[in-house]
Amino acid sequence: MTTARQWSGEAIEAALAAQGIALAPGRGERLARGLQALLDASASDRLRDALPFDAEPPGFLLAIQRCKAR
Amino acid sequence: MSDPALLSLAQAAQAVRAGRLSPDELTHASRARIECWQPRLNAFVALASEDRAPGPGALSGVPLAHKDMFYRAGRVSSCGSKILRDSVASETSTALARLDQAGAQDIGRLNMSEFAYGPTGHNEHWGDCCNPWNADYITGGSSSGAGAAVAARLVFGALGSDTGGSVRLPAAACGVSGLKTTWGRVSRHGAMPLSASLDTIGPLARTAEDCALMLGAIAGHDARDPLCAREPVPDYAALLGERASLKIALSSAWIERDADPEVAAATLAAAAVLRASGATLVEVPPPDVDALSTQCMVVMQSEASAQHARWMRERPGDYSSAVRARLEAGYAIPATVYLEALRARAAWLERFCATTLAGADLYLLPGLAIRVPTRAQTGPQGGAGMPRLLAEVTRLTRWVNYLGVPALVVPCGFDSSGLPISVQFVGRPFAEARLLAAGHAFQRETDWHQRVPV
Numbered sequence: 001m002t003t004a005r006q007w008s009g010e011a012i013e014a015a016l017a018a019q020g021i022a023l024a025p026g027r028g029e030r031l032a033r034g035l036q037a038l039l040d041a042s043a044s045d046r047l048r049d050a051l052p053f054d055a056e057p058p059g060f061l062l063a064i065q066r067c068k069a070r
Numbered sequence: 071m072s073d074p075a076l077l078s079l080a081q082a083a084q085a086v087r088a089g090r091l092s093p094d095e096l097t098h099a100s101r102a103r104i105e106c107w108q109p110r111l112n113a114f115v116a117l118a119s120e121d122r123a124p125g126p127g128a129l130s131g132v133p134l135a136h137k138d139m140f141y142r143a144g145r146v147s148s149c150g151s152k153i154l155r156d157s158v159a160s161e162t163s164t165a166l167a168r169l170d171q172a173g174a175q176d177i178g179r180l181n182m183s184e185f186a187y188g189p190t191g192h193n194e195h196w197g198d199c200c201n202p203w204n205a206d207y208i209t210g211g212s213s214s215g216a217g218a219a220v221a222a223r224l225v226f227g228a229l230g231s232d233t234g235g236s237v238r239l240p241a242a243a244c245g246v247s248g249l250k251t252t253w254g255r256v257s258r259h260g261a262m263p264l265s266a267s268l269d270t271i272g273p274l275a276r277t278a279e280d281c282a283l284m285l286g287a288i289a290g291h292d293a294r295d296p297l298c299a300r301e302p303v304p305d306y307a308a309l310l311g312e313r314a315s316l317k318i319a320l321s322s323a324w325i326e327r328d329a330d331p332e333v334a335a336a337t338l339a340a341a342a343v344l345r346a347s348g349a350t351l352v353e354v355p356p357p358d359v360d361a362l363s364t365q366c367m368v369v370m371q372s373e374a375s376a377q378h379a380r381w382m383r384e385r386p387g388d389y390s391s392a393v394r395a396r397l398e399a400g401y402a403i404p405a406t407v408y409l410e411a412l413r414a415r416a417a418w419l420e421r422f423c424a425t426t427l428a429g430a431d432l433y434l435l436p437g438l439a440i441r442v443p444t445r446a447q448t449g450p451q452g453g454a455g456m457p458r459l460l461a462e463v464t465r466l467t468r469w470v471n472y473l474g475v476p477a478l479v480v481p482c483g484f485d486s487s488g489l490p491i492s493v494q495f496v497g498r499p500f501a502e503a504r505l506l507a508a509g510h511a512f513q514r515e516t517d518w519h520q521r522v523p524v
Contacts, residue, residue: 007402016401020383023398024391031395035402038371041364042407047421048365048414055413063416064254064474067423068301069501 007032007039075099076522079132079226079280080307086131093124093131096226097175100133104178104224110205112197113218115148117178122170128283130173136229137213138179139186139262140166149262150182150212152195152388153381163260164295165229165271165288172287177225180215184393186231186264187374188212189239189463190448194390198445201244202523203489207442210239210463216274217244222523227275227284233264234370235467237272238479238494242437245481245490247509247519248274249281250467252499253474254299256285257292265373266297267412268366268471277519278480278509282306285502301500309503310510316349318495318508319430321356329439333491336483337436340493343515344434344508357426357433362418362469365411369472372408375400392450419473423498431504437479437492439466470496478505481518490518 009028012035016023023031042048074082074091085091101117108114115138124131139149141159148154166176181199183191191199191214199214201207202222209218213230217240220228230237232250241248249272256271263269273284283306290303320341326334345351375397381388382397389397426433440462446452448459470477476497483491493512495505513519 012402016398019379019401021379021398021401022386024394027395027398031399031402034399038364038367038399038403039407041361042368042411045361045365045414047361047417048410051413051417055416057409057412057415059416060412060419060474063419064252064299064499067419068499069497069504 007036073099075103075223078276079129080277080283082226083129083132083283093175096131097121097133097177100177100225103222107202107222107224111200111202111218111222113181113199113215113222113224114178115181115196115215116146118176121175121177124175125171125173127171127173129169129287131175132226133175133177134169134227135176135178135180135219135225136166137182137216137231139182139231140229141260142166142176147179147262148196150184150186150193150196153385155195159260161260164257164292165261168288180219180228182214183212184390185378186212186233186236186262187393187396189235189460190445191240192392192445192449200445201442201489203245204487206444206446207489208243208445208448210243212236213240213274217241217246217248220244220246220274220276227273227280229271229288230274231261231264232270232272232471233268234366234471235464237274238437238467238477239463241274241479242492243442243490245492245518245521246274246276247278247281248272248479249285249502249506250470250477251285251289251502252299252476254297255301255476255500255502256288257295257298259292259294263377265370267369267373270471277513278478278506279307279310281478281509282310282506304503306503306506310507312503312507316344316504316508316511317352317430318344318349318432318434319352319354319427320434321354324356325435329436330441332441332485333436333439336491337434337493340482340512341434344512347511347515349511352430354426354428357422357469359465359469362472363465365414365418366468366472368403368407368411371396371400372403415472419475422473422475427498431501432495432497432508435494435496436466437494438463441485441487442489466494475499476502476505478509480509480512482512482516483518
């Protein structure tokens with residue numbers, strides 16, 4: 001599962017610093033809590049975990065065509 | 071004739087075509103109301119200094135104004151930001167060009183949330199936009215000025231963008247009609263990007279019929295937007311009368327359990343009105359709006375943060391603290407989580423169409439599950455409960471963007487504080503005509519859309 005790791009404030013600060021993004025003081029801890037909640041919620045999506053191996057993002061365009069109003 | 075500014079867009083356009091009103095009279099009426107209301111609302115960030123001679127077309131001479139993120143060559147588009155405060159566009163957006171072609175007047179630029187990344191209408195760079203029904207309350211965002219200006223009858227319609235509810239929330243909070251279009255229905259060329267997988271453009275206007283007229287003008291393929299669909303554009307206005315066979319899915323018990331009691335009562339009353347006018351109602355299990363909203367958040371935060379990466383590295387202090395915090399969150403989302411959210415999107419859409427809609431034309435639910443909150447409750451001083459309240463504001467809109475489907479919000483009542491309540495219709499991809507027909511049928515039987523703030 002993608003979110004086995006528990007994010008910490010320090011890890012967030014390091015991840016953003018590696019991308020050149022400077023965090024305001026004290027933001028790392030708060031961001032870590034929010035990110036962990038989002039990742040946990042995403043990981044609990046059972047439909048996502050049941051996807052066939054060959055499901056790809058552009059498949060959404062075909063789904064729109066299949067589902068459109070007749 | 072009484073104040074022409076109080077006409078609907080359809081009535082105003084018809085009056086110009088019939089020679090009963092001149093474009094100058096309409097523009098004068100709009101400008102007179104703007105002069106009166108602007109100090110209370112802060113709906114406009116700029117007014118056009120002069121009016122163009124209107125061309126012929128379905129919207130000839132009708133005054134409109136648009137969220138300040140639709141570029142017009144030679145004109146500033148601030149996108150509600152400090153960073154682009156003086157940014158002059160080099161080309162005109164396809165949506166504005168098509169409205170020009172339809173003869174509409176563009177009389178100004180409307181306030182919005184900074185970079186369209188906020189659901190309330192707060193803006194620390196340009197000032198908050200205020201709700202015309204009570205200035206202490208939010209307009210909803212991010213198309214805040216569009217909701218306020220249309221509700222106060224300052225303009226006959228406005229373009230907004232909707233990435234997580236930014237057309238529907240202002241429409242709901244201000245008591246007007248707002249259409250989130252199918253992803254790819256309207257070209258995004260020349261409109262500020264936020265999240266390419268979710269961004270859509272749509273109208274806010276006084277009635278579903280007005281939305282149909284505006285959509286008819288702006289919809290259709292555009293080679294300059296690589297994600298714009300080639301789907302044919304129906305005559306939305308001509309299809310408004312198709313209401314006899316409407317089949318509407320809803321989840322009454324879920325609405326009663328999850329929405330504010332006043333909101334639930336007004337929403338279910340709206341369903342009853344549609345049933346009385348010939349629609350069939352069918353009860354279905356609710357979609358998993360929380361799971362869908364989560365995936366929408368993953369996609370939106372990842373894409374918005376990537377879009378803003380250069381400015382977040384070079385000038386983070388030029389963002390408001392709220393928008394900077396939202397953007398910071400996106401940089402720590404793993405690429406695999408983002409791509410998994412996109413991989414799952416097709417399966418979620420197919421499940422919604424097969425399970426929730428099944429044989430129905432549309433799914434009915436509130437536009438906003440809670441009563442419209444105040445600016446103080448949702449602003450920088452909102453306190454510990456503020457994040458939860460903001461999540462509630464977008465709870466019933468954001469999931470729709472993940473699915474890419476269209477949704478229409480129309481007013482269906484007022485709460486005990488005098489703020490609007492709205493109902494939302496969600497349809498299949500490219501089912502805008504059915505949603506507009508449902509909205510039109512509802513507005514033929516009710517007068518909530520005719521109420522005007524004083």
